Amino acid sequence: MSQIAFWGAVELGLVxxxxxxxVYLAFRVLDFPDLTVDGSFPLGAAVAAVLILAGLxxxxxxxxxxxxxxxxxxxxxxxxxRFKILHLLASILTMIALFSVNLRVMGxxxxxxxxxxxxxxxxxxxxxxxxxxxxxFIGVLAIIALLMVWRFxxxxxxxxxxxxxxxxxxxxxxxxxxxYQIYLGMALSNAxxxxxGALFAQTNGFADVTSGVGTIVVGLAAVIxxxxxxxxxxxxxxxxxxxxxxxxxxxxxxxxxxxxVLGLQxxxxxxxxxxxxxxxxxxxxxxxxxxxx
Amino acid sequence: xxxxxxxxxxxxxGTPLEKKALAxxxxxIEQGMFVTVIGSNGAGKSTLLGVLAGDIVPTxxxxxxxxTDVTRKxxxxxxxxxxxxxxxxLAGSCGALTIEENxxxxxxxxxxxxxxRALNSARRAIFRExxxxxxxxxxxxxxxxxxLLSGGQRQAVSLVMATLTDSRMLLLDEHTAALDPGxxxxxxxxxxxxxxxxxxxxxxxxxSMRQALDYGDRTIMLxxxxxxxxxxxxxxxxxxxxxLIAMFRRIRGQTIDDDELLxx
Numbered sequence: 001m002s003q004i005a006f007w008g009a010v011e012l013g014l015v016x017x018x019x020x021x022x023v024y025l026a027f028r029v030l031d032f033p034d035l036t037v038d039g040s041f042p043l044g045a046a047v048a049a050v051l052i053l054a055g056l057x058x059x060x061x062x063x064x065x066x067x068x069x070x071x072x073x074x075x076x077x078x079x080x081x082r083f084k085i086l087h088l089l090a091s092i093l094t095m096i097a098l099f100s101v102n103l104r105v106m107g108x109x110x111x112x113x114x115x116x117x118x119x120x121x122x123x124x125x126x127x128x129x130x131x132x133x134x135x136x137f138i139g140v141l142a143i144i145a146l147l148m149v150w151r152f153x154x155x156x157x158x159x160x161x162x163x164x165x166x167x168x169x170x171x172x173x174x175x176x177x178x179x180y181q182i183y184l185g186m187a188l189s190n191a192x193x194x195x196x197g198a199l200f201a202q203t204n205g206f207a208d209v210t211s212g213v214g215t216i217v218v219g220l221a222a223v224i225x226x227x228x229x230x231x232x233x234x235x236x237x238x239x240x241x242x243x244x245x246x247x248x249x250x251x252x253x254x255x256x257x258x259x260x261v262l263g264l265q266x267x268x269x270x271x272x273x274x275x276x277x278x279x280x281x282x283x284x285x286x287x288x289x290x291x292x293x
Numbered sequence: 294x295x296x297x298x299x300x301x302x303x304x305x306x307g308t309p310l311e312k313k314a315l316a317x318x319x320x321x322i323e324q325g326m327f328v329t330v331i332g333s334n335g336a337g338k339s340t341l342l343g344v345l346a347g348d349i350v351p352t353x354x355x356x357x358x359x360x361t362d363v364t365r366k367x368x369x370x371x372x373x374x375x376x377x378x379x380x381x382x383l384a385g386s387c388g389a390l391t392i393e394e395n396x397x398x399x400x401x402x403x404x405x406x407x408x409x410r411a412l413n414s415a416r417r418a419i420f421r422e423x424x425x426x427x428x429x430x431x432x433x434x435x436x437x438x439x440x441l442l443s444g445g446q447r448q449a450v451s452l453v454m455a456t457l458t459d460s461r462m463l464l465l466d467e468h469t470a471a472l473d474p475g476x477x478x479x480x481x482x483x484x485x486x487x488x489x490x491x492x493x494x495x496x497x498x499x500x501s502m503r504q505a506l507d508y509g510d511r512t513i514m515l516x517x518x519x520x521x522x523x524x525x526x527x528x529x530x531x532x533x534x535x536x537l538i539a540m541f542r543r544i545r546g547q548t549i550d551d552d553e554l555l556x557x
Contacts, residue, residue, distance in 0.1 A: 173402075
């Protein structure tokens with residue numbers, strides 16, 4: 001793997017670290033299997049790209065993308081909490097709807113951002129190569145996001161959200177409004193995922209309506225790889241695991257695709273993804289002493 | 294003061310399976326009173342507790358806790374008034390959270406939860422002191438996950454959680470039933486200590502007649518959704534299980550054939 005390919009993998013891993021943090025909030029903290037992310041990732045990309053092309057400041061455009069993602073999360077939460085639709089199905093409904101919404105937002109299946117100014121533009125040409133500037137910039141953002149999520153989860157409000165996922169009956173007896181917590185958590189989760197989408201559009205120079213396919217699998221893979229490597233040692237370590245897991249996953253994919261021995265091509269990506277995620281899911285079980293359950 | 298006025302709970306109303314779980318309960322519990330509730334299976338104990346906790350909205354009647362009408366307030370919105378220990382030791386706390394996180398969660402029961410750090414040294418000191426009172430050595434394990442504790446330890450911590458912050462009523466839902474006899478006795482002793490120290494208005498549901506008579510100031514017996522026995526004061530002192538059964542027979546004019554009720 002060339003140096004450029006390596007840093008490219010790190011960059012993509014860091015972009016998807018936002019997805020991993022979002023997936024961690026939904027799947028692990030709230031215990032809410034949320035497939036909305038397959039729609040909110042391209043939604044974030046689409047909103048950011050269209051607004052940047054319309055001349056809006058890229059930071060503001062990315063903030064609006066986060067709000068759009070939060071709304072997508074709220075819709076899923078509404079379907080589940082208010083209308084009692086099974087969480088998985090509720091999120092699939094939102095995801096499907098978002099495909100059309102994303103086409104509407106962009107007006108066509110994809111939008112190019114090649115010559116537009118992005119959040120990264122001011123940092124290019126400061127002496128570092130572009131392929132290093134991108135992971136560095138996104139890495140800093142990812143660390144800020146990590147610290148904010150960590151700080152939240154260790155606050156009184158965050159404890160209420162964790163209790164909602166872990167033991168809703170107990171949470172209610174403690175006066176925690178579990179419905180509100182699900183709304184809040186789903187909004188936060190999908191806002192993070194949409195921010196990942198907005199950054200994806202700005203680093204790759206395009207937004208595409210199909211770029212969301214498999215987002216949930218990638219996010220989950222990162223969370224599981226992190227958990228497998230770091231174990232259960234507190235919130236901060238787990239969150240770091242999400243980010244490291246996301247980077248390692250991308251490097252593993254890059255290695256698999258660039259290995260001549262395996263003879264894989266780019267179109268095999270989804271198959272490789274599925275195999276890797278299956279490994280990540282099975283590995284902890286095998287390590288627990290092969291007895292099987 | 295806790296007041297139940299003509300509380301009725303009917304499940305499956307208008308269906309062939311209609312069941313009257315509570316049939317017009319009137320009950321007043323004075324401030325600081327420790328009431329024990331016994332009754333056979335299906336007598337309405339759990340329903341009564343559910344009505345007070347907010348899990349069950351009564352079909353008719355009115356529930357007032359410390360002057361506040363809570364009849365239609367769900368559990369979440371009456372949590373500032375009501376503290377509770379569940380029968381299942383796993384139900385009252387979060388296994389995935391640490392002991393101190395569970396305590397922090399309970400300390401904010403019914404209060405606004407902001408973005409301040411849940412754990413700081415001042416709070417930890419309070420938690421350590423309260424947990425040290427248990428004499429279980431858990432004060433050095435505050436950072437351990439709750440699911441590393443035994444059922445009895447968890448129930449003891451749950452009791453501390455329920456009494457960390459003020460409440461107008463403490464509900465104990467057969468909270469020693471799932472424990473081994475030694476641990477059950479320990480948790481009961483602890484309960485009595487905490488309740489009397491803090492002068493808590495308490496309602497304890499139990500399967501054990503022994504417990505019902507040994508602890509608290511007043512005992513009520515439920516049968517078929519009604520209060521059939523209500524003893525306190527001099528009348529209750531020196532009362533034996535046999536007396537209780539005899540009283541029950543006299544009142545109902547029938548024999549008790551539910552073994553569970555007879556178990557010491």
